[in-house]
Amino acid sequence: MCTNFTPTRNGRWTRETLGIDVTQVSCPTETFPRYAAPIVLADRDQGVQCVAARFGLIPHWAQDANIGRRTYNARTETVAEKPSYRTSWKRRQFAIALLDDFFEPNWDTGRAVRWRIRRADGQPMGVASIWDRWTDPGTGELVASFSMLTVNADGHPVMGQFHRPGDEKRSVVVLEPQQFAAWLNPRHEPVQALLQCPPQGVLVSEPAPTGRIAATSALAPAQQGLFG
Template sequence: MCTNFTPTRNDRWSRETLGVDVSGLNCPQETYPGYAAPIALLDDQARITCQAARFGLIPHWAQDGQAATQIGRKTYNARTETVAEKPSYRTPWRKRQFAIALLDDFFEPSWETGRAVRWRIRREDGQPMGVASIWDRWTDPGTGEIVTTFSMLTVNADGHPVMGRFHRPGDEKRSVVVLEPVQFGAWLKADIRVASELLNAPGAGVLQASEAPTAGQVGVTRVLF
């Protein structure tokens, strides 16, 4: 799972890998559900574009702002096993509204000390990462504002050398889908069959993790996986 991450501001990387610019986007230093982050997606002419979108997918049928906010707090991650079936996700999945969330790292809780301590996960090569996502647009009936939102896709990560070590003992381990840059175009333009084939846990050696405790989380030992 992923509830908290650092949106990338690496313009050079975004230009080289996707031909888009992340500069000028109004995104916070860290993103949580309901906050903005940069995503790459296809426009109406099938060109790759980039925009700030709200983390936590709001389906087009959400009736008002309160309902939209409540839904978005629960839809920041979509399980690949059920994305084609769940009411909030099945329409953007069927319509192939695929996106790539652009981030430097994300955070997960480690319970190896007996209590939750925040850890940072990033690419081993130090580059930003693109996470497979789906997107939708919702129109606020009160203001008429059109809001783009997204959800990161997750896969089972039981036994994964990095992602298998987070969350509470006994809980299923999950991971976001970290795409390689050579897969970016294929993901955005994929049909359902190709998209399904791309939804895998990160390979061995792709990710590393280290502690990144919040204030008050002290006395833990630094470990690299």
């Protein structure tokens, strides 16, 4: 599971790995469900681009944006079946969320303590995601949103540490840079092989009991007009 992360602002890394500049996208210091964050997608007309999108997928048929409070993570085992996600999956609306780290609760002390998870090599990470677009019926605003895909992580040396004892352990899918193109352009590539728990040694974790909470509104809007 992932409910809170730090969007990367490392423009050099995104230019070298994806050919885009993440610093051109406005987002808060930390992202929570319904906050804006940078994602990369391959638009059929505009090619690979980086856009701001709300964390918590809002399916095109939703009556309002509140559904995004519950759709920030999508299980890979059921993503093709769940009403909120199945259209994005069928259309292969795949994206990469760009972040420096994310946070999970560790219960080893008997209470939830916030821990930080990051790449061991110190580089930003690209997390496999799905996206959709939704038109606000009240304002006509076109909103991009996304959900991170998760896989079982029982027994994983890092991701197996988090959430309450007895609960299933889950992890986001951390793609390697050499996998980015295959995920963004999946028409001729099987994607199931990419949906794996991070191999041992890729991630490290550490206690992070306090953190800055972004002052940006939880309703920080995604960019408009990018998918019309």
